[in-house]
Amino acid sequence: MSAELPTQDEIESRYTKLGREAEEGGYHLNPDREFTKNLVRGLLVNEKRYGYPSCPCRISFGIREEDRDIICPCDYRDPDLDQYNACYCALYVSEDVLKKHLSVGSIPERRPTRSERKAAAVKKSGPLNDTELLYPVWRCRVCGYLCARESPPLVCPVCKATKDRFERFI
Amino acid sequence: MNQMKMEHVPGKVKGTITLFALSTCGWCAKTKALLHELGVDHYYVFVDLLPPEELEEAIREVEKFNPHGSFPTLVINNGTRVIIGFKEQEIREALG
Numbered sequence: 323m324s325a326e327l328p329t330q331d332e333i334e335s336r337y338t339k340l341g342r343e344a345e346e347g348g349y350h351l352n353p354d355r356e357f358t359k360n361l362v363r364g365l366l367v368n369e370k371r372y373g374y375p376s377c378p379c380r381i382s383f384g385i386r387e388e389d390r391d392i393i394c395p396c397d398y399r400d401p402d403l404d405q406y407n408a409c410y411c412a413l414y415v416s417e418d419v420l421k422k423h424l425s426v427g428s429i430p431e432r433r434p435t436r437s438e439r440k441a442a443a444v445k446k447s448g449p450l451n452d453t454e455l456l457y458p459v460w461r462c463r464v465c466g467y468l469c470a471r472e473s474p475p476l477v478c479p480v481c482k483a484t485k486d487r488f489e490r491f492i
Numbered sequence: 493m494n495q496m497k498m499e500h501v502p503g504k505v506k507g508t509i510t511l512f513a514l515s516t517c518g519w520c521a522k523t524k525a526l527l528h529e530l531g532v533d534h535y536y537v538f539v540d541l542l543p544p545e546e547l548e549e550a551i552r553e554v555e556k557f558n559p560h561g562s563f564p565t566l567v568i569n570n571g572t573r574v575i576i577g578f579k580e581q582e583i584r585e586a587l588g
Binding site: 357360361363364365367368378379380381382383384411412427428429430431433435436 | 514515516517518519520521539540544547551555559560561562563577578579
């Protein structure tokens with residue numbers, strides 16, 4: 323499968339943007355610049371290939387509905403930051419990594435296996451009970467941000483995840 | 493192993509060593525560099541660069557050794573030993 327490769331300028335500018343957005347939201351990029359820029363390159367490759375920046379360390383079939391949980395930042399970033407001080411690909415690291423100069427490594431895969439994901443998708447398809455709320459409550463699956471409104475925001479104001487990463491919470 | 497196109501890197505023969513990797517992944521790159529540094533004879537494939545019709549088969553192959561189908565997956569001697577993720581010490585001990 324071939325696609326146009328990202329240019330050095332594209333990599334630099336996405337790296338800067340992701341770094342700024344991370345800091346604004348209380349997150350941090352991996353301080354190993356070379357390693358991190360290589361991951362940003364991978365994200366851009368995936369974005370060109372699939373139309374969305376899926377995790378550079380996970381395989382994709384290019385079907386957005388099946389990959390929503392691994393579009394960067396992935397659903398597993400925050401629990402992995404909590405437990406391992408880094409996300410799966412190590413694009414993001416915890417504050418402790420910066421402050422205490424901890425080194426980060428390859429961590430176990432938190433994403434369920436393909437067969438587990440298929441089983442979960444079947445189980446989940448029922449509608450939620452309507453309650454007497456004025457508005458439904460939406461939850462960002464990446465960072466947990468909650469908002470009560472007719473539909474989720476286009477982009478999560480905290481972690482910048484897109485609208486389709488929200489789930490109905492109440 | 494199968495029809496999947498593998499790149500062969502000649503070197504010291506320490507068994508049949510196959511690395512399933514992604515071209516975009518940082519840990520895969522480190523694993524590949526480590527195999528190079530160790531100078532061991534091995535095969536590797538960047539699964540994300542395979543033609544779409546070969547992808548399913550390649551992932552099934554990885555899942556045989558690693559149910560998560562995650563990368564990098566290093567398969568030694570047809571699965572006698574499987575190292576998942578960039579485990580530098582483990583790889584050095586197994587192949588150094």
